Amino acid sequence: MPNCISLSLLLSVYLFLFLFFCVFILSSASLFSWGILYQVVSLCRELALV
Numbered sequence: 001m002p003n004c005i006s007l008s009l010l011l012s013v014y015l016f017l018f019l020f021f022c023v024f025i026l027s028s029a030s031l032f033s034w035g036i037l038y039q040v041v042s043l044c045r046e047l048a049l050v
Helices: 002-049
Strands: none
16 A cells, blocks of 8 residues: 555646646746747848848
8 A cells, every 4th residue: 555655646746747747848948938039020020120
């Protein structure tokens, strides 16, 4: 019985780490795309000023 409890605990820890990793990747990807969008907007602004 304790073996089953430890196994379920290990699975829940792995699931939590997996979800945290997915959220981290999604947030970093959105930050990366926001940075690209900001670069494009600033470039267009510089071209409009010229």
